[in-house]
Amino acid sequence: QSALTQPASVSGSPGQSITISCTGTSSDVGGYNYVSWYQQYPGKAPKLIIYEVSNRPSGVSNRFSGSKSDNTASLTISGLQAEDEADYYCGSYTRNYTRVFGGGTKLTVL
């Protein structure tokens, strides 16, 4: 059950777009369209922002979008805002019916 691979940090200026990658294997990310993304502020519980690769729960801004190619999923945040500064985690269903998370990416808005 190896964790999915995410960059430790990304940064961008207000108004720009950034993309966070999440790399797994054919046993998780590549094998199913069940990748999810979570946003977490310091000291708070994570919040689901993307599920099934590209679906947004009700109430989540359309500035957040997701995609997948082979074993790598991506989260794109467009029109970056100061409030987007947070930690972001990807998660995936696995072939063993379990779940796995990425190591997390700290987003800094410059």
Place this chain on the structure above:
Amino acid sequence: EVQLVESGGGLVQPGGSLRLSCAVSGFTVSTKYMSWVRQAPGKGLEWVSLLYSGGITYYGDSVKGRFTISRDKSKNTLYLQMNSLRPEDTAVYYCTRDSGAARYGMDVWGQGTTVTVSS
């Protein structure tokens, strides 16, 4: 209102046991998949355990054989029994609804309960 409220965390010595509870409101615990997720201080999320609605359970390699997930339908509560605790089990433990309104996504999270394993 859909809500998860964890309790039961605290300080425990290595080798000790603790039982976490997650009180569920707004839906029936036995009809949804439920997961426990933990986060060690300054670290990322780690999936711990999953209880499918049908009753099948799964565990992460780091807790297999030591932790047990269960539910009580009458109390609408999810549990995590943690035995043989190690310092590396120190973390905030979150109860989550797994695959509720979002297939294979954790759409509802509790506020977390802190477990500290130390002598």
